[in-house]
Amino acid sequence: MSIFIFLSLLGFLRFTSEAASAFSFTSHSCSTSNGTYFEPNSTFQANLNVLLSSLTSNASLPDGYYRTTVSASSPSNVTGLFLCRGDTTPAVCQSCVAAASMEITRRCPNQTESIIWYNVCMLRYSNRDLNPLVPYVPLGNISTIAISERDRFDAVLVNMLNDVTGKANTQTGKKFATAEVDFTSSETLYFLAQCIPDSSNSICYSCFRSAIGFLPDCCSGSKGATILVPLCNIRYEFYPFYNRAVVSSEPLVPPTSGSRNILLLVATLVPVLVALALLVVGCCFLRKRASKKYNTYTFTEDSTGIDLSGIESLKFELAAIEAATKKFSDENKIGQGGYGAVYKGILANGQEIAVKRLLATSLQGALEFTNEAALMVKLQHRNLVRLLGFCLEGQEKILVYEYIPNKSLDKFLFG
Numbered sequence: 001m002s003i004f005i006f007l008s009l010l011g012f013l014r015f016t017s018e019a020a021s022a023f024s025f026t027s028h029s030c031s032t033s034n035g036t037y038f039e040p041n042s043t044f045q046a047n048l049n050v051l052l053s054s055l056t057s058n059a060s061l062p063d064g065y066y067r068t069t070v071s072a073s074s075p076s077n078v079t080g081l082f083l084c085r086g087d088t089t090p091a092v093c094q095s096c097v098a099a100a101s102m103e104i105t106r107r108c109p110n111q112t113e114s115i116i117w118y119n120v121c122m123l124r125y126s127n128r129d130l131n132p133l134v135p136y137v138p139l140g141n142i143s144t145i146a147i148s149e150r151d152r153f154d155a156v157l158v159n160m161l162n163d164v165t166g167k168a169n170t171q172t173g174k175k176f177a178t179a180e181v182d183f184t185s186s187e188t189l190y191f192l193a194q195c196i197p198d199s200s201n202s203i204c205y206s207c208f209r210s211a212i213g214f215l216p217d218c219c220s221g222s223k224g225a226t227i228l229v230p231l232c233n234i235r236y237e238f239y240p241f242y243n244r245a246v247v248s249s250e251p252l253v254p255p256t257s258g259s260r261n262i263l264l265l266v267a268t269l270v271p272v273l274v275a276l277a278l279l280v281v282g283c284c285f286l287r288k289r290a291s292k293k294y295n296t297y298t299f300t301e302d303s304t305g306i307d308l309s310g311i312e313s314l315k316f317e318l319a320a321i322e323a324a325t326k327k328f329s330d331e332n333k334i335g336q337g338g339y340g341a342v343y344k345g346i347l348a349n350g351q352e353i354a355v356k357r358l359l360a361t362s363l364q365g366a367l368e369f370t371n372e373a374a375l376m377v378k379l380q381h382r383n384l385v386r387l388l389g390f391c392l393e394g395q396e397k398i399l400v401y402e403y404i405p406n407k408s409l410d411k412f413l414f415g
Contacts, residue, residue, distance in 0.1 A: 030108035059097035080125035086176025096121035132231035140219030165208035207232040209273035352403035
């Protein structure tokens with residue numbers, strides 16, 4: 001009997017050791033933007049302990065995601081969630097969440113809102129509604145691509161990130177996907193994207209595009225990078241950092257010069273989706289400017305308002321757009337994506353435009369579309385194509401951008 005107990009204990013310790021070695025700390029954020037801390041031995045601390053215990057116990061489920069709220073009279077209520085990487089086993093997921101539950105209280109003592117990332121799991125809690133897009137934490141490798149290979153690397157990177165995020169967004173379960181591509185005869189690039197499973201496709205897509213938009217500022221030319229957002233995350237490396245035996249990654253061919261039209265389409269989509277992300281943050285989480293410090297990045301959050309007083313001046317007549325694009329003729333078509341087609345057009349005054357014609361099956365309402373267009377016009381950034389206006393007639397929802405000739409997203413983002 002003693003030998004049996006010894007062998008069982010040895011097996012348990014081996015399992016624990018293997019599970020513990022499968023994850024490592026990545027980053028964390030202790031938010032004090034709402035200006036509140038909880039007192040030791042308070043009702044909030046008791047509720048937080050119950051929450052963290054519940055998250056840990058549910059981490060053994062195969063879903064790899066769980067969200068719950070421990071209710072009490074405000075401000076003692078607390079909401080929390082965890083998300084494990086899609087290729088992680090339930091045993092490793094539970095071990096990671098358990099470690100995160102202990103580490104987050106050590107790194108963020110007495111704080112009512114915190115988030116922590118490990119390489120295979122994320123855990124967060126708050127005494128208010130969870131902001132899905134704050135904070136952003138970009139992490140780039142020190143090693144960089146040779147200057148002579150930079151242009152080709154940027155083109156491959158943008159194309160593959162667009163591919164893997166598109167795959168993740170169409171998954172009905174975990175919203176998780178991986179991909180890989182041979183960069184040279186001896187080097188392979190590996191990609192991963194994941195979004196919170198119960199989020200809508202449009203919100204996940206917006207989060208992914210915003211995360212990709214952060215790469216030029218933090219990680220231009222890096223041989224590996226990770227962008228962490230509470231709602232989603234993306235990562236690429238020159239080594240297989242995920243479990244290839246669990247996921248299905250089909251090798252893809254790097255883009256050639258014939259892919260430029262596709263990249264131009266992506267260039268027109270980026271400002272739309274970044275604006276949607278800003279709209280969500282602005283409308284749902286109006287608050288004072290606060291400075292947050294992270295391991296490698298400092299983020300400042302601003303309250304955002306939308307002024308619709310001048311929205312009428314942004315409207316284009318459908319007839320004018322049809323005339324500019326020769327009634328959306330195929331010869332004027334420069335790209336096609338899951339959200340619609342892009343056409344080149346020339347206005348009556350000679351100005352060249354890029355016209356994004358959203359699919360008639362889009363679920364976006366007229367008011368939501370108008371508000372989004374109004375906000376995008378206010379955005380000015382070197383990484384964004386300028387929006388000139390919109391058209392909303394009948395079933396048509398159209399965005400009109402300035403036309404950037406002979407440009408693609410890799411040039412637009414990476415210079």
